[in-house]
Amino acid sequence: MKSVILKVANIIGETGVYRFLCPGRVPVFMLHRVTDGSDGIPGDMTAERLRGYLRYLSSRGYSVLTMDQLWQFLNKGTSIPSKSVMFTIDDGFSDHHDVAAQVFDEFGFPLNFFVITGLLDEQLWPWDDQIAYAVNRTRISVTDLQLPFGGKYSVNLADIGLRRTIREIRNALKIVNQEHVYQWLSAELYSKLEVDFPDTIPREYRPMSWDDARSLKERGHGVYPHTCTHRILSTLALEEKQHEINEARKRVEQELAQCPDVFAYPTGRPSDYDRADIEEVKRAGFKMAFNTVPDYIRAGCSQYELPRFSLPENTADFLQIVNRFEALKEKVPRQPNRSRSFLPTR
Incomplete structure (x- = not known):
């Protein structure tokens, strides 16, 4: 019964009624790993499922925003199409460049990469x-x-x-x-x-290279820091926080010859960063920062605590967010907690 109701709700959502009732809300989706089905990559998002989601957006005239467009909306009040979404992907593994970016390129959509600089430097893996x-x-x-x-x-x-x-x-x-x-x-x-510590980063956790990151920038994607080591900032002393934030920014700037101005907190729950972290992010020169709280971005929200939905593993949940049915549910009292598929995967 629940699946039937959701299917009907999504059909209604395609008329635009939920976007009309809940204007000014932008869903930002977060990915972690994308597999082509034969690469042994851990994770549940396949390239074909991702391709299906993007095909849906393309066929129905959705705009996939860049970071600059989101910034203009939040800081300048610039209007954006009601059918707007954004995509991010965290960490910097090789499948991000080899698989995920290739799928986005097929549709001419931008994807925003938050990279662990120590991973791209092959000093560690998360x-x-x-x-x-x-x-x-x-x-x-x-x-x-x-x-x-x-x-x-x-x-x-x-x-x-x-x-x-x-x-x-x-x-x-x-x-x-x-x-x-x-x-x-x-x-x-x-x-x-009693497991041998690997001498090198295992194949399934192999990072993209800085050359890959440069290629992504040249193709219109965004590349931004996600700390040096992916340690949770709220657990660290002030000097360690500063190192994670500032050194990651410096490495991206050194490699891409462009000063990055957007940041993502490791794991990103409200307990994983604190006011000191937000202040350090501001001092470092970032103008926006993302967490992993599943919610829509809207005008007036904190630019240093921007929420993101985990990209759902099934189409019905994806449509529920895209068509703003999830936003409409917020207006109805006594709604149950969000589906687990909307919650951060890490």
């Missing part, structure tokens, strides 16, 4: 992905992990399985000081799970 890598390769069923700065997590794969274990270790690390999280991975996680 700590949360390393957890998945190690847990998926261990033959140990039960062990205790000593978490950074105290606390313990008891691994019991026989009881709760791989996916839940990965999620729980990630969540445990999100609330502790992450200053030495990468040292902890090699010294504690890999050691206790």
Whole structure:
């Protein structure tokens, strides 16, 4: 019954009635990994599904905004088409350039890349992905992990399985000081799970190159910093925050010969950054910053806490956001929490 109601609601949404009732709302979609089906890339968004979404937007006259167009809307009050959306993709993996960008190029749509500069420099790969890598390769069923700065997590794969274990270790690390999280991975996680620490970044986590990033800029896409190491800013001391923000900005400027003015907070929940982080982002010269709160951007919202929807895994949810039915639901009291598919995936 629920799926039938949603289908009918989306059909009505294509008439534009929800956009009329909820004007001035722009959905920004966030991707992480895009697979072509044969590359072994972890993640649920396939190139074909993404292509289907963009085909829908193209066939119905939607505008896919650039960062500058969004800035003009927020800061200058410039009008934008009611049928407007934006897309971002986080981290800087090779599939972002090799797969995702290729799909967007087919339609002439811009995609905005938030890159971990340490990943593109091949100095590291994200700590949360390393957890998945190690847990998926261990033959140990039960062990205790000593978490950074105290606390313990008891691994019991026989009881709760791989996916839940990965999620729980990630969540445990999100609330502790992450200053030495990468040292902890090699010294504690890999050691206790008896998994060899890779000498090089594994193929499935291989980054795009800075040459790739330059190519993206030349093709009309945006490339912006997402910190140096993807550590959660709210857990870090002031000097570490400043390094993550300023050095990432400097590296993008050095490589792309263009001063980046947009930033994305790692993991991006309201608990993952604080007022000090926002002030540092401002001082660094950024004019906009994105989190991962699932909501629409509208005039008057904070330019340093811009929300994003995770790109849904099914078309009905995608249409619900695009056609602003999700915005209309906000006006109806006692609505249930958003679908899990709208929530951040990391």
